[in-house]
Amino acid sequence: MILFRKARGWGYPHSLLKSPPPQPNRHLSPLPHLLNSNPKIEPPTMPFRHAIRGTTYHFNSLRELLARASPLRSGDQLAGIAAETQEERVAARFALADLPLTTFLSEAVVPYESDEVTRLIFDSHDRDAFAPIASFTVGQFRDWLLSTEATTDSLAALAPGVTPEMAAAVSKLMQAQDLISVAQKIRVVTRFRTTVGLPGRLSTRLQPNHPTDDPAGIAASIVDGLSLGSGDAVIGINPATDNPDIVTTLLRLIDFVREKFSIPTQSCVLAHLTTQMAAMKQGAPIDLVFQSIGGTEATNTSFGINLALIAEAHQAARELKRGTIGDNIMYFETGQGSSLSANAYHGCDQQTLEARAYAVARHFRPMLVNTVVGFIGPEYLYDGKQIIRAGLEDHFCGKLLGLPMGCDVCYTNHAAADQDDMDTLLTLLAVAGVNYIMGIPGGDDIMLNYQTSSFHDALYLRGVLNLRPAPEFEQWMQQSTHRQLTVQALLPNTNPREGNLS
Amino acid sequence: MNEKFHDSLAGSSIGTPAYAPSATPTRLSQPSLNSYTPARVQLQRTGHSLTTSEILGLQLATAQARDAVHATLDVPALIRGLDQRKLANLILTSAAATRADYLRNPAFGRTLSGNSETALKNISAKDREPAGVYDLVFVIADGLSALAVDRHARQLLDAVLPLLDASWKIAPICVVEQARVAIADPIGEILAAKASVILIGERPGLSSPDSLGIYITWDPRAGRSDADRNCISNIRPEGLSYQEAAALLHFYLTESRRLQRSGTLLKPSSVAHHLPEKTI
Numbered sequence: 001m002i003l004f005r006k007a008r009g010w011g012y013p014h015s016l017l018k019s020p021p022p023q024p025n026r027h028l029s030p031l032p033h034l035l036n037s038n039p040k041i042e043p044p045t046m047p048f049r050h051a052i053r054g055t056t057y058h059f060n061s062l063r064e065l066l067a068r069a070s071p072l073r074s075g076d077q078l079a080g081i082a083a084e085t086q087e088e089r090v091a092a093r094f095a096l097a098d099l100p101l102t103t104f105l106s107e108a109v110v111p112y113e114s115d116e117v118t119r120l121i122f123d124s125h126d127r128d129a130f131a132p133i134a135s136f137t138v139g140q141f142r143d144w145l146l147s148t149e150a151t152t153d154s155l156a157a158l159a160p161g162v163t164p165e166m167a168a169a170v171s172k173l174m175q176a177q178d179l180i181s182v183a184q185k186i187r188v189v190t191r192f193r194t195t196v197g198l199p200g201r202l203s204t205r206l207q208p209n210h211p212t213d214d215p216a217g218i219a220a221s222i223v224d225g226l227s228l229g230s231g232d233a234v235i236g237i238n239p240a241t242d243n244p245d246i247v248t249t250l251l252r253l254i255d256f257v258r259e260k261f262s263i264p265t266q267s268c269v270l271a272h273l274t275t276q277m278a279a280m281k282q283g284a285p286i287d288l289v290f291q292s293i294g295g296t297e298a299t300n301t302s303f304g305i306n307l308a309l310i311a312e313a314h315q316a317a318r319e320l321k322r323g324t325i326g327d328n329i330m331y332f333e334t335g336q337g338s339s340l341s342a343n344a345y346h347g348c349d350q351q352t353l354e355a356r357a358y359a360v361a362r363h364f365r366p367m368l369v370n371t372v373v374g375f376i377g378p379e380y381l382y383d384g385k386q387i388i389r390a391g392l393e394d395h396f397c398g399k400l401l402g403l404p405m406g407c408d409v410c411y412t413n414h415a416a417a418d419q420d421d422m423d424t425l426l427t428l429l430a431v432a433g434v435n436y437i438m439g440i441p442g443g444d445d446i447m448l449n450y451q452t453s454s455f456h457d458a459l460y461l462r463g464v465l466n467l468r469p470a471p472e473f474e475q476w477m478q479q480s481t482h483r484q485l486t487v488q489a490l491l492p493n494t495n496p497r498e499g500n501l502s
Numbered sequence: 503m504n505e506k507f508h509d510s511l512a513g514s515s516i517g518t519p520a521y522a523p524s525a526t527p528t529r530l531s532q533p534s535l536n537s538y539t540p541a542r543v544q545l546q547r548t549g550h551s552l553t554t555s556e557i558l559g560l561q562l563a564t565a566q567a568r569d570a571v572h573a574t575l576d577v578p579a580l581i582r583g584l585d586q587r588k589l590a591n592l593i594l595t596s597a598a599a600t601r602a603d604y605l606r607n608p609a610f611g612r613t614l615s616g617n618s619e620t621a622l623k624n625i626s627a628k629d630r631e632p633a634g635v636y637d638l639v640f641v642i643a644d645g646l647s648a649l650a651v652d653r654h655a656r657q658l659l660d661a662v663l664p665l666l667d668a669s670w671k672i673a674p675i676c677v678v679e680q681a682r683v684a685i686a687d688p689i690g691e692i693l694a695a696k697a698s699v700i701l702i703g704e705r706p707g708l709s710s711p712d713s714l715g716i717y718i719t720w721d722p723r724a725g726r727s728d729a730d731r732n733c734i735s736n737i738r739p740e741g742l743s744y745q746e747a748a749a750l751l752h753f754y755l756t757e758s759r760r761l762q763r764s765g766t767l768l769k770p771s772s773v774a775h776h777l778p779e780k781t782i
Contacts, residue, residue: 220543456551462550
């Protein structure tokens with residue numbers, strides 16, 4: 001546990017932001033040769049401090065500085081790492097604003113030696129891509145991101161040079177409109193059978209879950225969703241039972257529907273990675289491969305996975321060559337608080353660790369990534385305010401790192417949130433250019449017992465913001481095929497009530 | 503209500519986008535989608551939004567779920583019910599003093615309050631017979647839905663107790679307020695029970711404010727994880743019946759005693775009555 005130390009000293013009134021405005025040619029400045037020369041050796045942690053009216057706030061490590069600078073959330077309070085006062089939080093942000101970005105290339109928040117996610121972050125860092133921002137502090141980085149110099153193209157080129165910790169750090173200096181402004185400039189486009197993430201488009205994952213995995217019940221939700229224009233990102237089912245036979249049955253159901261009605265989309269059954277691999281071995285028609293991931297090796301261990309296992313599954317699915325217009329195959333879900341929940345957080349704040357999960361995701365060029373932002377419960381994100389802020393942070397950080405970010409805009413009934421909060425976050429994310437949201441009948445997931453977005457929520461966003469589905473799917477919607485959708489037509493056998501799929 | 507106003511996105515003030523689905527096609531001469539699933543399919547819409555009646559229906563379900571989370575367990579009624587059944591019982595509290603504490607810090611709900619721990623130890627010492635220990639302790643806890651416990655806990659005991667023969671020496675039933683599943687670990691440990699069974703209110707869903715769950719732990723003691731438990735979920739009139747739940751519970755207890763363990767290794771692959779995790 002990192003202890004907070006607050007000392008009285010000869011503080012001086014702080015002069016306001018010292019960062020100069022970004023200069024036009026700054027991005028051409030050469031990368032200092034000594035930077036990141038040996039990330040494997042952690043230097044002695046440097047002290048960080050900031051004084052406000054005679055009080056000097058000390059932060060003993062990079063991870064402590066990040067945690068103290070993070071917006072208030074119950075998970076960091078639970079971990080005992082949140083700022084104790086609002087003033088301390090802002091003091092940490094002043095200190096963070098003056099921190100050179102290169103600090104993140106010499107100090108790891110989770111040890112390099114013992115964590116494969118840290119090793120992935122350092123070993124895959126692209127110095128050439130980083131060059132344009134190499135001389136910036138975190139505060140200058142924020143200013144640059146919001147400047148007209150940061151364009152769709154320059155941000156795309158920058159992505160491999162940004163580490164998750166840099167993204168998390170800069171997000172902590174941003175208010176909601178900043179997170180939206182910058183994310184809105186970034187486009188991450190992925191393809192399998194549909195193209196997701198194009199400008200002016202909003203896709204949905206049709207999530208037809210059923211408490212007993214009943215094929216007819218699932219088919220009813222698919223019919224409802226498709227007829228309302230949902231399902232262009234993926235038709236993705238969370239199975240109630242995690243075994244290869246169920247996975248295979250459900251994948252065959254979606255595959256049958258997709259073929260019969262020529263629906264341009266992809267399927268996924270969100271069982272454990274190893275279950276999907278077993279299903280693949282028995283011939284299941286797997287399009288996208290799903291896994292929940294976290295930002296530390298220990299979190300992923302608690303999920304029963306590691307990088308090598310994901311790579312193995314990724315390779316196996318690639319060999320099936322089922323994508324027709326692209327080969328983005330992986331589907332990842334994340335969410336702030338998972339590392340603390342697994343007692344695998346290394347004293348880091350939950351938002352920084354969430355951003356680290358995106359380093360795992362981008363390594364595999366995924367088709368879809370979404371934070372399940374309000375699912376984890378009030379001990380991590382207490383209320384609507386915290387959920388909304390976290391959703392915007394996650395979307396921003398994911399996009400900045402080059403991920404095709406979607407969001408499961410959701411809450412549980414023991415959090416202090418309601419539908420108005422969800423409408424707010426949905427609207428903000430759609431303005432920010434979120435790639436996709438969830439589509440569930442009435443927003444009520446009867447299997448997982450939480451509330452997420454509905455088919456109608458997507459219609460609302462497409463209506464008020466003039467957004468359209470993925471082009472391939474939109475074309476399909478213009479045909480009359482979808483009018484023939486019935487539960488009977490969706491099920492391969494003649495007696496849908498039996499639910500037997502051959 | 504004006505029918506043509508509904509089910510047509512063309513009626514929306516923002517015009518008719520190219521992607522707009524036309525009138526829902528599945529109504530005509532097909533069985534209602536609702537006959538296949540309890541999901542909220544085929545909701546009535548106006549423009550791209552839901553109609554007033556649908557919105558109010560969703561608000562009511564949300565209100566019931568939220569109320570269930572914040573409801574207080576009716577302990578006097580529960581105790582009366584146990585007394586009427588001549589079941590010895592104890593009232594305990596967790597370390598969470600308030601609902602807010604409970605929601606913010608899960609560890610509080612897994613720990614007994616100081617007073618309750620002392621009381622339990624005293625009773626344990628007094629009641630323990632020289633021959634040994636209890637085979638089983640039932641814990642009844644509010645969890646995230648006191649409503650579920652108020653409505654189903656006594657009925658469930660009525661269904662399961664007749665299935666347990668005299669070979670099961672049962673401890674006094676422990677009623678705990680502001681508790682989570684793992685509160686059964688210290689209780690089982692202090693009573694030196696061979697197994698614990700906790701009946702607890704599950705997190706309310708929008709369609710299930712009163713769902714009761716059961717967790718079975720062999721050799722309960724501090725440090726047990728969820729992987730060491732077996733779970734029976736969704737016990738309510740619209741879900742798993744008392745009789746079905748009781749039969750499953752009896753099965754798990756019998757198997758636990760035979761194998762001297764509980765948890766994932768015990769779970770028969772054909773039984774799907776567990777709480778699925780979303781993803782994280």
